[in-house]
Amino acid sequence: MKSITFYKYQGTGNDFIMIDNRNLEFPKNSKLIKEMCDRRFGIGSDGLILVENDPESDFQMVYYNADGNESTMCGNGGRCIVAFASFLNIFEEECTFNAVDGLHEAKIKNETILLKMKDVDHISETENGFVLNTGSPHFVQYVEELGNFEVFNEGKAIRNSEKFRENGINVNFVEVQDENKIFVRTYERGVEDETYSCGTGVTAAALTWLRNKEADSVQIMTLGGILSVYAEQFQGTFINIWLEGPAKQVFKGEILI
Secondary structure (H helix, E strand, O other), rough: OOOEEEEEEOHHHHHEEEEEEOOOOOOOOHHHHHHHHHHEEEEOOEEEEEOOOOOOOEEEEEEEEEEOOOOOOOOHHHHHHHHHHHHHHOOEEEEEEOOOOOOEEEEEEEEHHHHHHOOOOOEEOOOOEEEOOOOOOOEEEEEOOHHHOOOOHHHHHHHHOOOOOOOOOEEEEEEEEEEEEEEEEEOOOOOEEEOOOHHHHHHHHHHHHHHHOOOOOOEEOOOOOOEEEEEEOOEEEEEEEEEEEEEEEEEEEEEEE
C-alpha cells in the first residue's frame, strides 16, 4: 500500500477530490476512483480531478465522475482545479489549461474564479425543453415552483429515457426569478443524483435564457450558491462564454491505496 495526498475543493457545493499528478504516480483505476468518491466508504465527492503537466498550456485537467469513469467537461470542477493550480503555484492570476473539450482560459479575481467555456453554436429546441452541449451534454427544462420540484425522479426519468439512455445526459430544471436571475437544479449523469450545483449545467441554462435577448449576462441561483454567466451572441452562436463563481479548498488529507 502507498499513501496518496489529496485535497478537497468545493465550488457552490459541487465537491471534488483534487490530486497533484504531475509525477503521474496516481493509478487511474476506475474501481479505486469510485471507492474514493463514495460518501460512506471513501472520502466522498461528486468527482475526482487530476492536475497533470501539459505541453501546450499551464496544466492538464483530467476529470472522473463519481462512478469512476473519465468524463466530459465539468465547469465547477474547472473552477476548482484553477484554484488548486494557483495553490500549487503553477500560475498567478491568469492561466490556460487543457481539458477533454479543449483549451480553456481562466482568471482569479478577488478569490472568485472566471472560467472561459467552449463556444456553443447550436441549441436544439424539443417539445418540452432544450438540448445543447457546453462541454458536456445538457437537457434544459423550464418549470414552476422549482423548490418543491421532484428533481431526482424527473431528472432520472429523462436521463434514462429512450432518447438519452445510451450516452446519458445531464438534466437541468430552471425557474425564472426575474429578468436577470434564474434558479437552476441539476440531475447529473455519472453521479446519478442531484448535485448542489453544476457548472456546465448552469451555463447551458443561462444560454437558453439569454437566447434572443439583448442581455449578455445572468445570475444563477443553485442549492450551493450563486454563479454568473456572461456570453456574447453572434449570428446564432454564443461566444466568449464565461462562468464566474467561488471555489474553495475544504481540507487536505492522505489515503492509503
